[in-house]
Amino acid sequence: MAQLKVTLVRSAAHRLPKQRAIVKALGLHRVNSSVVKPDNDAIRGALFKIAHLITVEEVK
Template identity: 80%
Template sequence: MAQLKITLKRSVTHRLPKQRKIVKALGLGRVNSTVVKPDNESIRGALFQIAHLIEVEQVKD
């Protein structure tokens, strides 16, 4: 299964509370923090909600 490397590129201050919760649930804390998550529908849905705050790359297994 493919993996996604997710990097927070913009601050979550002054964002909607829902967006802040999504960022925290993904495990992103500060700007330029990075996590690797599996590529599935639930993760993709969360990423769509905060697409303007993040950068996503596909990681080869």
């Protein structure tokens, strides 16, 4: 199964509470922190909501 590397490139401070909650739920803490998540519809939906704060790479 494909994996996605998600990196927080902009701060979640001063964002909507729902967006901050998504960042926290994904396990992202500080700017430039990264996590590897499975590529599924639930994760894709969460990433779509905070697309302006993150970068996403596909990992083998």
